[in-house]
Amino acid sequence: MKYLKLLQRIGLFNFSKKIIFKSLRRLIIITSYFRDCYILIGREKLRSVSFFKIKDEVFINFLDDYKYTADMYINNKCILLGYGVFNISDENGKIEINKDFVNETDFSYLSNVYYKNIVLNGVGDIKVPWEVGRFKEFISLSVCAVFFNDNIYFDKIKSAMDVFEKNAKFPFGIHWACPMEVSIRMVNLIVSYSILRKFFQDNELEFLKNSINVHYMYLNNNDEFNFGLRNNHYFCCINALLIGAYFFNDDRKFKKIERKIITEFNYQFNNDGSNFEASTCYHRYSLEMVAWSTLLTYQKFDFHEIKDLFLKALNFIISITNNIDNNIPIIGDNDSGFFLRLHPLFLDKKPYSLNSNYILNFIYPQNIADAIFIKNSKFYKDNVKFFSSIKDMRNVLKIEEKRPLVKGFNKISKKEYKFKIGNGGNFNYFLFSDFGLFVVKNKTFYCSFRFGGRSCGHMHNDALSIELWVDNKCIIRDPGTYVYTSSKYDRNLYRSYRSHFSPQTYSSEQNRLTDSLFSIGNNISDHIKIWNGYVYSYLEDENDRLYRFLKINKNVVEILDISLKNDLVDISFDDINQLFCLDYGKK
Template sequence: MGKIFYYLKKAKSMPPDALCAKIANKILNLTKNKIQKLRDISGDTRIKFNVSPVRISYINLCELDVSNINLDVARYLSKMYLEHKFDLLGSGWVKNSYDSAALGLEGYKYDMNAATPASALEGYEPIDWQKDFKSGFRWSEKKWYKDQRIAHKPGSDIKVPWELARFQHLPQLAIFAMADPSLKEQNLKEFKNQILDFISNNPPRIGVNWTCTMDVGIRVANMLAAYDMLCQIDEGRILDADFKQTFSNSVYEHALHIVNNLEYSPHLTSNHYLSDIAGLLFACAYLDGGGETDAWLAFAVQEIISEMKKEFYEDGGNFESSTSYHRLSGELMAYSTALILGLKSEKISSLQNYDAKLWRKKPKLLPPDEQEFKILNGQIALPQWFVDRLYKIGRFTADIIKPNGEVPQFGDNDSGRFFKFSPNGEFLSNEQAAQKYLNLSGFEGGNEPFWDENILNHSALISCMGGIFDDEIFKNGFCFERSFIRSLAGRKLQAIDKTYKSQVASGVKFSELPYRKSVEFKITSSQEIKNIFYPDSGIFIFKSSKFYLALCATPLGQNGHGGHTHNDKLGYELWIEGRDIARDPGTYLYTPLPGRRNEFRSIRAHNAPIVEDLEQNSWGEGIAGLFGMLAECRCFVTDFGENFISLAAEYKGIKIMRKFEIKEDRLVVTDTANREFYYSKFELYSNGYGKLTKNV
């Protein structure tokens, strides 16, 4: 009943014509799906022709700076990838093969190993692309892609095979080979074998790795980035003509799949759709031109610009109300912008002459003379508002970073990235890793070290912006990302509007609230502390080299859908002189354990005042309820100054005000409410998807 009530409430919030259109579209899609499924299951889903082999290169190796790549890490990760060991979404460094044993997830463990398929690849052991190697659950490699159930069994996580099949480790193989030439031959062979392994065992529209178009888009972009770099160092022609043809056909199949499976809705597009478009952009930039692919390319450029306006506020923050999804979408925007700027002359020419009628999907492809981008002197000119907002995306990340280099975890964190070029983390022993992370209980990795990735360090995104803009705030030690972006774009952009949004809207102040509590934190001095406000994003920062305070008053997110929002309004992260005093607990998991998902996004997991365990925003039951909330809480600023700010939240008859005041030697947090309230101490903490530790 709860699920039905949730859908009914959502339906009532939609205009009647929009609701009718959605129902009609659903019926039409069901009919089309039945026809397509019959065709796919009964025959070969691969294209029946050869596309022109990919010959275009957008990456100038001479411009790439690998000086920040630690050679010990490069050799370690290359070794792991060659042994098919991956640490993804809290798995620990474990081997993924058809006969590998799983550690299990909170007591859920499955033995669903299958026979290893025959392989023509000499000395190569195939990867099991359909398996969640955390729980051992395995999706069917014979099922149609739309029939794959996301939440199948307790503990099973479809994100694990999806994450592996994003191929984000393949560009690293290329980067490591450039940093250490002794790795070149083995990494080239491994790239070739993994690509052929995937293509052989994942035909289009069959199996789990075509279910989510977002992952298809990220995968093809990573395939192409790795291919571009590796082809240039392949003196021994390991990547022969037959491989290049097979690879190029697959790139086209990825592009075709994206076109036919866009995660688009006229009511809401998000990071999924943006990933679709970014992947399509990369595929079309590398594929030979023609009527069809020219229209696809024009559509991708059009939609990158359109999504900037939809998904990023004027202050630069992302509309998902999540600092981690801001990084993902920011990377998608930065790399896509760089590629658009660096498109080859024949591609730029096609953007002036494409036939818009060849695009038959929604949304509509505009004709060349109606596009927001222009062609000036043989180069693409992006709208100035787009350039300014891209700059502010980078500045937002630079501003919210703590002195320890990490970001606050407001909203969801699924560890999502577009590219993962520079390794970022530290070496632990396997014993230390098992002691640190509760999810690795029982993990035995032998005597080799354990590379622990730092998911919360977003320096790579800042470095990306340094490849597009000349600004001191974007300079850091991550040299590769900056050089890669610079190589793609071939030129810099100039932001004109760099101003912060000066207007911070203040809501109506509550009358005297009878219930009151306060807490104080000692600080050394308040003299160097400055405030940085992001009113659209609902994040307010006070920081210095020894003090950091981030306050959460984020909107529900996704235009009121709340797919990646937590009940964290009035919550805060506090860091003083090298110590985390208060921090958001993170996310941990999505669909494998719905109870955990709801636990981590509940108000009880956050350091906000709680009244009778009432949630700020309610959610529905079932899978749909895991990625949406009902808009029930209003959060706003009531007053602010140089050294203080007062925030308020109102929901379900509850009124709460929280004032943060920085005095000479202390921070004072004062809460008042119209009903009795209490605070909860949440014992768990997740610094990345699937990772679980004890809270401070």
């Protein structure tokens, strides 16, 4: 013990620890590298494949949109998240797979770096080249190659894959650094292969099969499992692995991954159907993953084990959808990501929005839904409740009635907001206690009230925030996300409580925004309660208590904010609304 203390005093103990951990890390990386080399050696030893037989009817009604998207890619143009349409080639017409075209940042300097050794320096937006590398346009190219019998589309797939093999050669470069990106790319390649198989022979598609095999073997060793708090990355990997196992007739792996998906779905989705990542968009994203993987493998996957929770999760996204603009409120982060887009990128030449119909109507159209698990596609209407009074709402939604505590503080500061409702009528009320969201809506009115929640990297400082639409007009809305890593200032601006319609004082943030752009403390507001005709919640910060009260009737919306210690400040609705981003990267 004496020698240990002596080593600690002179600093050799900490120095030894660093040496040991660095050596272990290098050993792990070397072991991983040789394992990846084995993947390359075994890439030709392929199993037989079971490609997905997708009916022609799925594509025929949208052939113009598929052709529009495919022709854009033929001209080296594609949509990059919310940034818009960009030319993704150099002056010679060659696709640049490693470039951030938005911020003019080239990541080619990492092309020869082993993926486990890649460290990003925070310059540029890595999501841009990753979006190019997902090859989502391959589906449109495949559809056009088959239905228009034109080899120009098939040749474009081959040339793009050739560029990828040369500039993102496994296991080097940014396109292997994130297993979730590998997962999405593999799924797009598998679905494209399945479409092309309608017209092309196996030997013509060998280059795709080889690449899919490398992706599949990679994911078997890199699924982003975390013994702590797992997230959508791991869930994406295992859903992609399920599709891969089905594709390669790997029945043993399929059963193993099936159990993992069932376990993880129950872990990541709450009892009220919401997702644990405190983001409505990531809820849609994770729900889409399991929707596609179970749909594509429904002949083998035992869906009944997740059926009830899946219906709750689908009910959540339908219930919170704003009937006025048919979008969900963008609570928490949004990266505009999709696991798979079997429909082309454009609908009537406009980017597809984040509304619930994508899952409800396209992934699970009525005929398929009935065949798999849903006997009545209008099941969610059973959960719509009509209330004539706060009392009725309290009894049905089981909201606790409790008098707010306002004693023992130096002073009280109040601010009140009132909005007249021209078109009243009955309201639908929805309460999601696990997520921390209360929604009131009808055809011309929408109000969401954020409370509670738990710490997550995709959460914002949005405790007690409200989004409000009255008589079909937006009064105030959640601003969205804008960007992640390309701008620390913008990232924290959109996460800040100053950018949300919540009670505000001159004190510090609800949770401290650190240098880590994906780390934030708990949403510290209390569970929603009822008192004197209002629903309310509160949060405590540095001996202050901030209350927000909400009352809605047929003629008026009343919002009352109370601070028991500090002065409340004025909130500019215009400033917050000007920040709004429906899609990642788009103001």
